[in-house]
Amino acid sequence: MLSNTEENYLKALLYLTAEDAGKKEAGTNDLATHLGLKPATVNDMLKRLKEKEYVSYKKYGKISLTRSGKDIAMFVMRKHRLWETFLCEVLEFSWDEVHEVAEQLEHIQSDKLTERLDKFLNYPDYDPHGDPIPKSNGKMPPRATTLLSSVAVQQSCTVAAVKDTSPVFLQYLEQLSIGIGTKIKVLEKISFDGSMTLLVEKDKLTVSEKFANSLLVD
Amino acid sequence: MLSNTEENYLKALLYLTAEDAGKKEAGTNDLATHLGLKPATVNDMLKRLKEKEYVSYKKYGKISLTRSGKDIAMFVMRKHRLWETFLCEVLEFSWDEVHEVAEQLEHIQSDKLTERLDKFLNYPDYDPHGDPIPKSNGKMPPRATTLLSSVAVQQSCTVAAVKDTSPVFLQYLEQLSIGIGTKIKVLEKISFDGSMTLLVEKDKLTVSEKFANSLLVD
DNA sequence: TACTAAAGTTAGATCATCCTAACATCCATC
């Protein structure tokens, strides 16, 4: 049985070495920054995780998850995303509030609870942010990869996921009435600063390049 | 913010000093036994809890909860019983399975979650074992106090709560089709050993004195 | 009242998780 702390290290490693994030390797410092800890602390823990064969690395080398480490991290992520879905859809939390609570709920140890929750939610493929929820067999639904910024002028698309899940961005989306499934048509792209003019439900609005790089669409 | 461990000590003290349990005071050993720890360990923790003013006691004296200690313990109990209700009623756990998982869920820190869960469950007064769920204002619904063993011959009653929540007893009740709300008529009391003959849904059955002392009725 | 068993406390150790400070290694660049 892993401690919450150990699970968090594995989850962080999964995040940092995720292929779709472009970075395949992680170092002690990356982990320390991500977890808000000191490199020395992380180094200690990595020794233990290596001992238990959840991670593998050579001294001074990059760190990667082993098969069993990755399985555990994926399972924690599964629980996290199922709980986020539960909080939003059942308890009517707004999508900028769920993360913190899900960080706690993801560590509850009960396979039965996870499976029953999944069933109760009707086996969702995506969480409220559009992130794919790993299945109990370890498979992942496909993740949207097209950035709003790369959609051509006059083309239409549907919001599939948010790349940035910070409350400030999510609240901004809320304010603009943009959520997962919202249809967007690109009216104009300003080459000067990368900003875009969009048509959202008959409303015309202009968003920054940063914004357009934070939304994933189908 | 209290640790899970500290919350568990306060909860144990609430249990051990509950008035309806007949015992108003608790000692280091009682607590150690209840928590499965050594007296020395408990003693250490009590010092810290006294320092933080959650408990009060004199050296070598009995221990009691302070106002704030009791408030916290009641809130943890509230969460525990709400989660048990959720697990049974929503996720269809059987009542002998919920305790262990609720022991974990009761430590989730989110007032909003607790209130939303309460609302979603439609503000239940009793958990699946018939135990009263403390309200958000700290009030408790009344607890059934009549033992099945004290019901007179030929009298009828309704099962209100179980006094013993061990899986083995709960599974036995399941097997007998007895649950909260089941109507029972006492047909006979055997003075030799305190056993009773009951009429439950047209079935006649005989139960031990121990059994009759473990069911609370209205 | 004096003794002893039960209950409670203290001292000293262990383990997980974190820290700071000092040291070692790697690698990009000159």
Next chain:
DNA sequence: GATGGATGTTAGGATGATCTAACTTTAGTA
């Protein structure tokens, strides 16, 4: 290829939660 800044490691220490072993106090009883 030497070197300095970034990165990684080690040593030593703190804290929370637990233990065992030894000691102290309380309280029931002879």
